[in-house]
Amino acid sequence: MSSFVVALDVGGTSMKGGLVTRSGEILRTDRRATPRDRGPAAVIATIRSFIDDLAAAGGGTPEGVGLAVPGLVTAEAALYSANIGWRDIPATDLVPLDVPVMLGHDVRTGGLAESVLGAGRELSDFLFLPIGTGIAGATILHGEPYGGSEGWGGEIGHIPVFPEGEPCACGQIGCLETYASASAVARRYSTRAAASSPGAPGSPALPPSTGTSPAAVPVTAERVAALTASGDPLATEIWGDAVEALSLALATYTLLLDPSAIVLGGGLAEAGTLLSAPLAERLQQRLAFRQAPPLRHAALGVSAGMLGAALLGWRAAGFTDAGTTWSLDVLKSPRVA
Numbered sequence: 001m002s003s004f005v006v007a008l009d010v011g012g013t014s015m016k017g018g019l020v021t022r023s024g025e026i027l028r029t030d031r032r033a034t035p036r037d038r039g040p041a042a043v044i045a046t047i048r049s050f051i052d053d054l055a056a057a058g059g060g061t062p063e064g065v066g067l068a069v070p071g072l073v074t075a076e077a078a079l080y081s082a083n084i085g086w087r088d089i090p091a092t093d094l095v096p097l098d099v100p101v102m103l104g105h106d107v108r109t110g111g112l113a114e115s116v117l118g119a120g121r122e123l124s125d126f127l128f129l130p131i132g133t134g135i136a137g138a139t140i141l142h143g144e145p146y147g148g149s150e151g152w153g154g155e156i157g158h159i160p161v162f163p164e165g166e167p168c169a170c171g172q173i174g175c176l177e178t179y180a181s182a183s184a185v186a187r188r189y190s191t192r193a194a195a196s197s198p199g200a201p202g203s204p205a206l207p208p209s210t211g212t213s214p215a216a217v218p219v220t221a222e223r224v225a226a227l228t229a230s231g232d233p234l235a236t237e238i239w240g241d242a243v244e245a246l247s248l249a250l251a252t253y254t255l256l257l258d259p260s261a262i263v264l265g266g267g268l269a270e271a272g273t274l275l276s277a278p279l280a281e282r283l284q285q286r287l288a289f290r291q292a293p294p295l296r297h298a299a300l301g302v303s304a305g306m307l308g309a310a311l312l313g314w315r316a317a318g319f320t321d322a323g324t325t326w327s328l329d330v331l332k333s334p335r336v337a
């Protein structure tokens with residue numbers, strides 16, 4: 001068995017794990033639920049046993065361990081996560097083995113993977129923007145993710161784009177995430193569809209029903225995308241709001257940092273040109289005196305965080321050039337379940 005690292009991408013609902021060799025071969029991938037509702041101690045215990053099980057499956061001691069975690073994080077400690085509820089957890093508490101370990105912020109670790117292995121491979125400076133349940137970005141400068149002075153960098157989802165608009169869960173008004181995250185697109189469509197359905201307040205009166213008021217029919221962002229493609233007026237309006245919000249935030253980012261590309265990832269980017277074509281057009285319209293950076297699709301999908309964690313594991317083991325020769329075809333084949 002060749003030498004390997006254990007890589008773990010710890011998310012709010014699930015953890016994606018893998019064993020990755022020095023040459024980038026993925027020996028194994030696995031997934032486990034994150035027991036967030038049982039508190040941080042349970043999450044830590046699950047991380048430790050997951051790492052133990054992955055290492056055992058590798059048939060030897062790993063050269064290192066890399067972990068991508070949410071919240072405020074340094075290479076040595078998980079400082080804070082509202083999502084998981086932990087504070088000041090040393091990396092060594094997360095790893096039950098006496099091997100080198102390195103932590104990274106979840107989105108920035110995905111951005112590192114896209115930088116070294118994926119869509120940003122030959123780019124020096126770009127924005128990695130996964131659009132999923134929320135929106136956060138990884139600013140890549142000179143090939144490496146930049147987290148700012150305290151680690152709060154990249155929270156582009158809470159840039160106000162429509163200051164007179166809808167409230168955001170963060171307490172502010174009109175944040176990008178409120179209009180353009182995959183969950184926002186789904187929620188805004190469902191709410192508006194329910195409000196305009198028969199029997200809803202403001203619509204033509206119907207006889208009082210037997211207590212079943214028209215509830216919001218839950219839809220996915222994927223469904224809204226399909227409805228937009230087929231010309232549904234409400235879906236087109238909601239989708240257009242998301243594009244408009246993204247174009248405002250990305251114009252600001254472009255003017256400030258002059259990226260060579262914007263790499264779109266996450267669930268909403270699965271819509272392909274339905275998102276990228278109008279977004280590229282609106283972005284260019286907002287940039288009067290310069291060319292807009294090209295929009296690219298992320299290359300590594302949901303595996304980006306785990307692969308970035310593998311790079312961190314190899315860096316912890318002393319191999320700072322890890323990943324530079326890895327083949328994208330090999331990396332894409334066994335997607336994390």
Ligand SMILES: [Zn+2]
Binds near residue numbers: 158169170171172177
């Ligand atoms: Zn916000």
